[in-house]
Amino acid sequence: MQTKTCRLAYLDWLRALAILCIFLFTAARSFTHSDKIDYIMNSSFIPLLFFLSGATSLHMALKRNNTRMILLWIRRLLAPLLTGLFLLLPLLLCLEQPEVVHREGFASYYTTALRRALHPANWHYLWVVVCLAFYMIMMTPLFRWLRTASARKFQQSLYWFVSGQRVYLLLLPLAVVFVTGLLTGASGYVFVFLYWWLLLAIGFFCMLQPGLMDSLERNRRCSLLALLTAVALVMAGHRYQAGSLVALLVEPFHAGLWVFCLTGYAKKHLDREHRLRTYVNLFAWPFYLLQQPLVIIIAGFFPDHRLSPLIVYLFVVLSTWLSAVLIFNLLIKPFVITRFFFGVKPGTPPVTTGKVVKVPMPQSDFFY
Incomplete structure (x- = not known):
């Protein structure tokens, strides 16, 4: 390494x-x-x-x-x-x-x-x-x-997420755990435990491949715009029943967008x-x-x-x-x-x- x-x-x-x-x-x-x-x-x-x-x-x-x-x-x-x-x-x-x-x-x-x-x-x-x-x-x-040598190969494979906005695909596991917890009615403790562990794992892999941190810095304005949109949709979903479905689809990415936005701006400034x-x-x-x-x-x-x-x-x-x-x-x-x-x-x-x-x-x- x-x-x-x-x-x-x-x-x-x-x-x-x-x-x-x-x-x-x-x-x-x-x-x-x-x-x-x-x-x-x-x-x-x-x-x-x-x-x-x-x-x-x-x-x-x-x-x-x-x-x-x-x-x-x-x-x-x-x-x-x-x-x-x-x-x-x-x-x-x-x-x-x-x-x-x-x-x-x-x-x-x-x-x-x-x-x-x-x-x-x-x-x-x-x-x-x-x-x-x-x-x-x-x-x-x-x-x-x-x-191990396999870790080096995995580190190189993570570089695929660096280009463009592919880094946001790392948030998909968060969405899967969030939706699965809602559909299965899993215990709140189990849901939160897995959700936070995924965030920790994402941080680990972003540091394993430094290009991912550079991608967060490069896409910081995009993260901010996506975060503001997600916050508006979640607030609208909590206030109006008509937007609840949209908010439910956006909320799994909410925490990840906060993390990506703050990390990108912190790395820059x-x-x-x-x-x-x-x-x-x-x-x-x-x-x-x-x-x-x-x-x-x-x-x-x-x-x-x-x-x-x-x-x-x-x-x-x-x-x-x-x-x-x-x-x-x-x-x-x-x-x-x-x-x-x-x-x-x-x-x-x-x-x-x-x-x-x-x-x-x-x-x-x-x-x-």
Whole structure:
């Protein structure tokens, strides 16, 4: 394989943008329970997060053997998942029922919340982490296959999708899974699991054949036009019964068009280095884990919403972001153990030899 393994700046910026937008929509839930918020997230930024995870997993697999991939999976996904299930999610469930916690006591109800946190129906935003953990296990045979001659041939065959607008044909499996789920009445969990896995696989293959990413950049205006048309048709289908059939035919491609459009424009305009990128890359995953509990805590101070909803929303957003930054810099970043349980790569401490000199530490199979 001759695929480049260097980090691509636009993927990091795009992942930070996806997590930021998920946070903004999550904060809006405190002021409205409209299904439109969940629909927008599930059709745009959450699919983008899975697409990017598939793209970056290729670089991880090419730079590591099977043992180091397993250790990376433990640090990046399993440890944060355990932190979420046994610490953050029970806290979130306690915050959702303050009256019960006040009546029974925090210690007593926390045990109940811990049992509830292990039920899939209560996983909330941790569903993304759970699915990513399973997907990486499912991708293990694919990672091994990358180093074979057949992978090289497959990479060359993917070049057929590069010319013209053939890249959009990669969205057909999404449509098949979507329509099949509707016709067979499959379980919602099964449908979503397969749908998100296909998005991750598309991201993996787009990075396997770099020409596909170039095609997304070249067709970014076409993706934007198709996306705006799809959004208009879906909105019309939800509002008018006459357009429901058209919306049903367009909706399977909705998430894919969001992903292709944002990726194309990001590759064109965000593929540049900045001194903040390293920090943002470290901060993004802990911020995703912390944002929903912090939003509920801070929004709980405004039960009556006597102020303007916009002012309260801005206050909640800014306060949550500032609180997450403080927690990250004071409690997570300085300590190896907290870095591990929040999926943050440990730093390389300076070595003192008469004067303070930063010496690169040798790579560890566990952390790198």
